[in-house]
Amino acid sequence: xxxxxxxxxxxxxxGTMFLFGCSKEEAKKEDSTKEEKSTxxxxxxxxxxxxxxxxxxxxxxxxxxxxxxxxxxxxxxAIGEELGVKVTFVNTPWEGLVPGLNNGDFxxxxxxxxxxxxxxxxxxxxxxxxxxxxxxxxxxxxGDTSIKSQKDLADKIVGVQAAxxxxxxxxxxxxxxxxxxxLKSYNRNAEAFAELENGRIQAVVVSFPYAVTQSKEGxxxxxxxxPLQKADLVAVMKKGSDDFTAKFNDALxxxxxxxxxxxxxxxxxxxK
Numbered sequence: 001x002x003x004x005x006x007x008x009x010x011x012x013x014x015g016t017m018f019l020f021g022c023s024k025e026e027a028k029k030e031d032s033t034k035e036e037k038s039t040x041x042x043x044x045x046x047x048x049x050x051x052x053x054x055x056x057x058x059x060x061x062x063x064x065x066x067x068x069x070x071x072x073x074x075x076x077x078a079i080g081e082e083l084g085v086k087v088t089f090v091n092t093p094w095e096g097l098v099p100g101l102n103n104g105d106f107x108x109x110x111x112x113x114x115x116x117x118x119x120x121x122x123x124x125x126x127x128x129x130x131x132x133x134x135x136x137x138x139x140x141x142x143g144d145t146s147i148k149s150q151k152d153l154a155d156k157i158v159g160v161q162a163a164x165x166x167x168x169x170x171x172x173x174x175x176x177x178x179x180x181x182x183l184k185s186y187n188r189n190a191e192a193f194a195e196l197e198n199g200r201i202q203a204v205v206v207s208f209p210y211a212v213t214q215s216k217e218g219x220x221x222x223x224x225x226x227p228l229q230k231a232d233l234v235a236v237m238k239k240g241s242d243d244f245t246a247k248f249n250d251a252l253x254x255x256x257x258x259x260x261x262x263x264x265x266x267x268x269x270x271x272k
Contacts, residue, residue, distance in 0.1 A: 130232035
């Protein structure tokens with residue numbers, strides 16, 4: 001009798017656990033569906049909110065008047081035209097972009113972000129098709145002839161922005177047999193360039209377009225175009241927003257096919 005009661009109790013417990021697990025999965029599906037409908041509804045209402053960190057020229061930066069400009073800005077607006085929506089931008093610190101997306105502060109991220117950067121903290125995101133392939137370069141102080149390739153970074157103090165693809169690329173130098181004296185990570189690229197200008201570090205590993213922008217603007221830096229690695233840039237959406245991601249990809253393709261993409265690339269990423 002006791003054994004039978006224990007058996008009934010065990011069956012009841014297992015049944016409850018099964019139902020609880022199913023209800024959790026159903027809740028997740030419902031939440032994902034609600035988020036998808038919310039984003040699509042905003043598109044239908046004619047607005048698309050994009051989160052970005054405007055500290056990365058020529059992809060995104062602030063003008064003296066506080067307006068945003070750059071490759072990502074122009075491309076996002078062109079994609080918005082294809083979607084038939086007004087694009088608005090939400091100024092967000094780099095480290096707050098993915099949390100802000102999942103918190104509903106904006107509909108997507110478009111901020112020179114690679115898949116690795118987008119998924120470093122969570123895999124609960126959707127990724128668009130790649131919209132640009134970005135290569136790293138080495139920025140040095142103007143007139144420094146001691147660094148002509150990545151091999152010359154051996155025994156040098158090298159700076160990078162933390163939690164980005166350039167940091168991973170710099171860390172990978174060791175596996176190539178290139179042992180830097182010290183690898184220093186900074187919150188922002190601008191901090192690393194200030195340290196380079198002041199002579200506290202000897203090189204900065206950063207994207208090629210950013211390095212060229214810095215060399216043009218101040219004239220205090222040279223660029224060594226010896227890519228450590230390359231990375232795709234993608235737009236980032238909430239996990240499960242498959243319809244929205246597909247609509248974005250279709251619009252991106254249309255912008256490329258129309259020739260608008262080439263014009264935007266020439267305007268912002270030409271190194272001549």
